Amino acid sequence: MATNIPGYTYGTAAVGKSPVSLDDFAKLKQASLFGDDDVRYLKMSHDILKDQVEQILDVWYGFVGSTPFLLHYFTNASDGQPNMDYLGGVRKRFGQWILDTANAEYNQDWLNYQHEIGLRHHTTKKNTTDNVKAVPIIHVHYIFALLIPITTTLRPFLEKGGHSRDDVDRMQDAWRKSVLMQVILWSQPYIKQGEF
Amino acid sequence: MATNIPGYTYGTAAVGKSPVSLDDFAKLKQASLFGDDDVRYLKMSHDILKDQVEQILDVWYGFVGSTPFLLHYFTNASDGQPNMDYLGGVRKRFGQWILDTANAEYNQDWLNYQHEIGLRHHTTKKNTTDNVKAVPIIHVHYIFALLIPITTTLRPFLEKGGHSRDDVDRMQDAWRKSVLMQVILWSQPYIKQGEF
């Protein structure tokens, strides 16, 4: 995952170990009906999505940007104005995340980076990567809610690959499962001790 | 929602007020792209599902029953054995929940009962409704994960109504959104103060 994206630390020593073990994650996959087929369909989506990343980000940023109570989380704590540097910095890592999700290599490095992404939405690490002074936390209920716009608006991009409706359904299902498992992992810092 | 189901207290004075307001919920709907069309498709699903509730429960209970780390939450704290009275008691309320979800009347009573269901999965109230001595809490990551088996295994039942593939897709999408919003509301007791 070597890239030149500022703050993207996947697979590096800067990322701590996930409190969720690979064994725990295997059970999470089982409970989410996530299997080898899903990995295959995610990888199929990779080839379709890799040249459409900027257009996908335009749609997602358009949604967040036009929804004031979501844009709020990208605003300065001081003056309540959207922080353009912050929006731009996160956007690059978000683009890489699309490729990582579609790449579907669910190993220890991946698990550790999920923990890192959770911390970056939570007060623990929010704002530190981009060195901004924005609002201190993203409320977790919206993180789960965004599963829907993200996996819904992805569909027209998946359809551009010219695959059958069945294959597009399966790619979208695999995305739904993967993003759900990820936001579950991201929620860990928000959950009371022993209740995750 | 008057029924004779033991422990089903929807709309009664036994249910406390949700800490989530109807205004908060309106924003949650917006973030989840949940709209009037979804209400319409949920109600369409009601007519299809109402005579299939027991068969749906057979599938869901089959999944939980055959997955030891899930069945665990229905076991006695003392001897680790599945508690059949508990499984049977919850099953009746679960059946009613299918109808309530498809009924899609998202008002203050509904919101309050979502809070109650959350408390019943959490230590706060788990086991009290059925007066059992089972394990004390359902870990929240599995509650979110079960969104997938529940909305996936529902599909063949939705298909029984003889509607077009497009309509079945939309009913299933509406179910995905509704169940997601519900589990988000249920997670509230698990989240650290101020972070929900």
Ligand code: HEM
């Ligand atoms: C399914 C839901 C979501 C997904 C898939 C998602 C994805 C991501 C990704 C991939 C990153 C960059 C991670 C990195 O640093 O490598 C990120 C960061 C961020 N996201 Fe999200 N996100 C979600 C929900 C939300 C919500 C609801 C908000 C609120 C508007 C939000 C706001 C942010 C912000 C402000 C950052 C920068 C955090 C920081 O490092 O300071 N995200 N998100």
Ligand code: HEM
């Ligand atoms: C999408 C996920 C889930 C849904 C839709 C769901 C649905 C329900 C419903 C409708 C009830 C009855 C509420 C009432 O009392 O009126 C219930 C209770 C219960 N559920 Fe879940 N559930 C989910 C996740 C889980 C998980 C992961 C487990 C673990 C195996 C679980 C185990 C239980 C137990 C043990 C009860 C009884 C709690 C008590 O009152 O003591 N549920 N669930």
